[in-house]
Amino acid sequence: MAGPVEQGLNxxxxxxxxxxxxxxxxxxxxxxxxxxxxxxxxxxxxVFNVKTTSGARDLFYRYDALGHFHDAQP
Known part of the structure; x- marks a missing residue:
């Protein structure tokens, strides 16, 4: 009989x-x-590595405004 992980995969x-x-x-x-x-x-x-500060919305999108600004600098 398959275990719970194998059943879930199937x-x-x-x-x-x-x-x-x-x-x-x-x-x-x-x-x-x-x-x-x-x-x-x-x-x-x-792969999504969860931390204590992670939220459900982090699975979909996270925008780093400061990082984006830094990358846009010449």
Whole structure:
């Protein structure tokens, strides 16, 4: 019988939906995603490293106005 991670992967693949992997650092989340993408001939996964200051909106967009201003300087 498949474990919960394998079941989640199978459901996400069957539905064509993304799967959010969570867990402690060093447990293999990024490696699992990279290996699965490789096996399915897909592009590398998107990786978002969460911090205590991270919010849901950070998953979509973060604009660094000061960095943008600095980059625009001659």
């Amino acid at each position: 459901v996400a693949l069957a539905l064509g939906q993304p799967l959010l992997l969570t867990g402690e650092p060093g447990t293999g989340k990024t490696q699992l995603a990279a290996s699965l993408a490789y096996e399915l001939n897909l592009p590398p996964p998107l």
